[in-house]
Amino acid sequence: MLEKEDSEWFDDVNTWNVESREDITIKSFLDAGDLLKEMAGDNISNWKWGSLHKLTLSHPLGRRKPLDAVFNLGPYARAGSKMTVNNAEYRFSSPFDANLGASTRQLVDFCDSKHSLSVLPSGQSGQRMSDHYKDQTDMWLKGDYHPMVMDQYEIRHTASERLVLKP
Numbered sequence: 001m002l003e004k005e006d007s008e009w010f011d012d013v014n015t016w017n018v019e020s021r022e023d024i025t026i027k028s029f030l031d032a033g034d035l036l037k038e039m040a041g042d043n044i045s046n047w048k049w050g051s052l053h054k055l056t057l058s059h060p061l062g063r064r065k066p067l068d069a070v071f072n073l074g075p076y077a078r079a080g081s082k083m084t085v086n087n088a089e090y091r092f093s094s095p096f097d098a099n100l101g102a103s104t105r106q107l108v109d110f111c112d113s114k115h116s117l118s119v120l121p122s123g124q125s126g127q128r129m130s131d132h133y134k135d136q137t138d139m140w141l142k143g144d145y146h147p148m149v150m151d152q153y154e155i156r157h158t159a160s161e162r163l164v165l166k167p
Contacts, residue, residue, distance in 0.1 A: 039096075050077040055088060055098035057122050057137070073122055073134055076141055086143070107145060114154075117145035 019027070040047045054075035062071030078098045080088035089100035107117040121140045124132040139146065149155050 048077075050079045052096045053078050053080075053088065053090070053098055054096060055101065059126065059128070071128055073137055076137075105140070105145070106148065108148075113150045116148040116150055118148040119145045 036047055039052055055078040056072050056074035056076075058068075059071035059073075062068040078088045078101075080086045080098075080101070082089040082100075087101050088098035090096070090098055101121075103121065105119050109115060119140045120136045122133065122137055123130075123135040127133060136146070138144075149158065
């Protein structure tokens with residue numbers, strides 16, 4: 001089902017003449033070229049999907065202005081689409097705003113879990129004042145990872161903080 005803003009894309013559907021498939025294809029390519037020139041400039045060699053396709057990591061408290069500037073991270077250039085391994089989906093009505101993708105990436109060798117790797121898009125903490133609020137963002141954007149501690153002994157002896165939840 002189309003969202004309300006999706007219907008705006010179809011305002012020019014009614015035409016005076018019946019167009020052929022070729023007419024529609026040519027007009028579509030010309031319109032797409034005009035849009036890309038407007039957004040990315042006249043030099044086609046500068047047209048990069050990631051420079052137009054952006055991701056903002058939205059915090060629940062950043063859904064409203066002016067808190068968005070405090071809590072949200074980005075926008076960041078983002079490759080990918082819903083059909084790629086490193087997916088970054090978007091709505092038809094806003095194709096340059098990535099709104100869905102991996103919330104974590106992990107590489108786990110189940111025969112040797114002590115050498116597993118992981119990365120989170122923002123960081124370990126959702127608390128803005130924490131040192132871990134956005135400490136993994138650059139790694140995530142670059143496709144890098146850090147060791148994922150899986151050994152109980154190592155966890156106890158290397159942890160810098162501890163969170164205890166009581167009912």
